[in-house]
Amino acid sequence: MRGVQLGLKDQVLNSRSLWMCLSCSTCSLRCPNDIDVAAVMETLRHMARKEGRVTVPKVEKFWFSFLDTVRRFGRTYEIGTMALYMLRSMRVFTDVDLAPAALAKQKLGFKPHVTPNGGAEAVGRILKRYEERAKREGVRP
C-alpha cells in the first residue's frame, strides 16, 4: 500500500505478492484505516496483467487452464484443467499423489459436464467478445 502511495509503479506491479495473494479478504476486514486492500490487490493484478507483467507465471497458467475448459464446455472440467495446466507449466507430476484417492472416490468426473441447450456456445461467445474487446483496446486479455 505504501508503494502505491509513493507511486513506485514498477516495484508494485512487478512484485510477487500480487500473484501469491489468495484473495481471502482478511486484510480488508482488519485494516484500521478501512482500506479495501483486497480490492487494491486485485486492481493491481489486473493492471500488471494488462501490461504483460506476470511475476509468477504458474499462477496465471493455472487460471487460463481453468478458463479454457469453461470456454469449451460452459462449466469447469476438473481433469481437463489439470491436464492443460500440466502441459502449460511442464509440471507433469502435479498432484499425481492425489490421483488414486480422487479417482477411487469418483471425486473427478472423467466426462466433462457441458452446459446444455447452446449454453456452452453462449459462454464461448462471452470469452471471445472479451478477448476481441481487449485487443481493440490495446491491452493483454
Place this chain on the structure above:
Amino acid sequence: MNFAYYPGCSAAGSSADYEMSTRAVCRALKIGLQEIPDWNCCGSTPAHAVDTELSAALCVRNLDLAARMDAATVVTPCPSCLSNLKHAGKRMENPAFRARVNELLDNPAAEKLPETTSVMQAIASCRTAADIAANVCKPLKGLKIAAYYGCLMSRPAGLMQFGDPENPTLMESLLSACGAEMVDFPLKTECCGASFGIPERPMTAVNSGRILEVAANMGVDAVAVACPLCQMNLDLRQKQAAKAVNVFFNMPVLYYTQLMGLAFGFDPRELGLHKLCVSADPLLQKLDALRREEALAEAKAKAAEGGNA
C-alpha cells in the same frame, strides 16, 4: 418456499456429496430448489483475477436466466459462486459497468436481477431451529464438531451479510438444532489456501495443516464445512497438510448438510459419505453406539418404572 438453484460446477464433480446432501436436507425441510436451466460456470477465482467485467458477464448470464424464471432469489451451496454472483449483481447497479458487461453478452441482462444467497442462509431464513429439530430422528448429541467457514461466506462483510465476519455462528445454530456439541473454533474464518493447492502446494498445505491441527487439539469428532474447495483441501489433501505441519491426522471433514442429513435419518450413502477421502465410519459408529446406549438406558428406566407400578 421456492428458490432458483445454482449448483455450481463442483456439484457435478469433486463435491457431488455436497450436492446430494444439500438436496436431501432441503427435501426434508420442504424447501423447493428449482435448478436454473443451462447454468454456466461463474468463472470462480480465475475469471475475477483476470478481469472484473469478464467475471460479471459469466455470472450475469446465470442471474438473467433466473430472472426469466421469475425467481426473486437465487441460492447456491458454494461460497465462491455465491461471492461472484453477489459481486456481479451489486456491480450491475452501476450503469457504466452494466453497459460494459452487456457488450459481452448475447442479449442485454434483465433490468432487475434476482438477489443471491447461500443455501445455509436460505434454510435459516425460512426454517426455525424448532422446525429443524422436528425433522431430527437421530440426534447428533455426543458428537463434538468444529464449524469451519473459510473466507468467502462472511467476507466482504457488507456484501455477504453473514453476521459477524470474524465469528459467524449460523452453521453452529443449524447443527446445534440437530443436537451436535459445537466447539468455539478460533480458526473458523481463516483461509485454507484455496485453489493454490495446484500451482503453489506448500502454501495451501501449511494453511490447511494449521486448521486441522487446532481442530484435532480441540478433540473434535469432525470438522464441518460449507465450501467445496475447503473440503477438498482439508480432506483430499489432508496427508499433504499433515506433512506440512508434521502431525498425523485422521480427521473426517463433512459438509454441514451431510451432518444434518445424518440427523434427519438419511442413509449415509444417500448423503455421499462414501465419497469422503478420510472415512467418516468411526464417527458413524460412535453415533450409533451413543444412540444404542441411550435407547438401552431408556428401556431399562421404563422397565424399572413398570416394575414399580
